[in-house]
Amino acid sequence: QKEVEQDPGPLSVPEGAIVSLNCTYSNSAFQYFMWYRQYSRKGPELLMYTYSSGNKEDGRFTAQVDKSSKYISLFIRDSQPSDSATYLCASRSGEKLTFGTGTRLTIIP
Amino acid sequence: DTGVSQDPRHKITKRGQNVTFRCDPISEHNRLYWYRQTLGQGPEFLTYFQNEAQLEKSRLLSDRFSAERPKGSFSTLEIQRTEQGDSAMYLCAIQSLAGELFFGEGSRLTVL
Numbered sequence: 001q002k003e004v005e006q007d008p009g010p011l012s013v014p015e016g017a018i019v020s021l022n023c024t025y026s027n028s029a030f031q032y033f034m035w036y037r038q039y040s041r042k043g044p045e046l047l048m049y050t051y052s053s054g055n056k057e058d059g060r061f062t063a064q065v066d067k068s069s070k071y072i073s074l075f076i077r078d079s080q081p082s083d084s085a086t087y088l089c090a091s092r093s094g095e096k097l098t099f100g101t102g103t104r105l106t107i108i109p
Numbered sequence: 110d111t112g113v114s115q116d117p118r119h120k121i122t123k124r125g126q127n128v129t130f131r132c133d134p135i136s137e138h139n140r141l142y143w144y145r146q147t148l149g150q151g152p153e154f155l156t157y158f159q160n161e162a163q164l165e166k167s168r169l170l171s172d173r174f175s176a177e178r179p180k181g182s183f184s185t186l187e188i189q190r191t192e193q194g195d196s197a198m199y200l201c202a203i204q205s206l207a208g209e210l211f212f213g214e215g216s217r218l219t220v221l
Contacts, residue, residue, distance in 0.1 A: 004151075034209075036212075042214055042215070043198075043214040043215045044200070046209055046210065046211060046212075049207070049208070088151050090151070092208075095140075095142075095157050095165055096157075097144075097210060098154075101151050102150075
């Protein structure tokens with residue numbers, strides 16, 4: 001079992017819809033949680049960085065962490081075609097980030 | 110601009126050749142990381158530096174791989190006697206004071 005599990009998709013939604021992306025993790029030592037966006041043949045771009053359970057909002061993006069169930073989510077409101085990318089969740093213990101496999105998202109105009 | 114410059118962006122080489130990738134943080138950062146990403150997977154940790162000291166290495170970093178950060182600024186990752194399984198994106202990242210990791214655009218390696 002991987003330490004961070006993420007549905008690879010692909011996921012297609014119409015423009016303007018709310019997108020929900022999810023990951024589960026198994027390592028209780030994970031303290032920090034991140035979401036990255038990655039366009040094709042580019043490096044991962046940090047979207048959200050959270051520590052505690054609860055919600056963190058930044059513009060159209062909301063990250064949610066539930067440490068009791070080891071579940072992390074990213075919500076994208078008013079999705080745009082430019083949001084089409086692969087979204088990677090990551091969890092951190094010590095110096096190492098452990099990533100999920102990424103979910104490929106397509107926003108259909 | 111992620112604050113991390115990587116070179117070359119793409120390298121095509123034949124099996125058995127040596128390749129070297131370079132990572133240049135734009136400003137001073139104590140901690141610098143190398144990750145590897147294969148197609149359809151998330152990045153995997155390879156190694157990290159605190160200034161010029163290499164403090165942790167993954168089991169993925171076989172003895173054909175060597176990383177250096179001689180002056181605590183730029184870093185190099187060398188792969189000797191490349192194999193087809195080395196084909197991947199090699200990503201460099203720096204850590205902010207808040208603990209966030211910012212990645213460069215990566216160096217893509219294709220081994221024929």
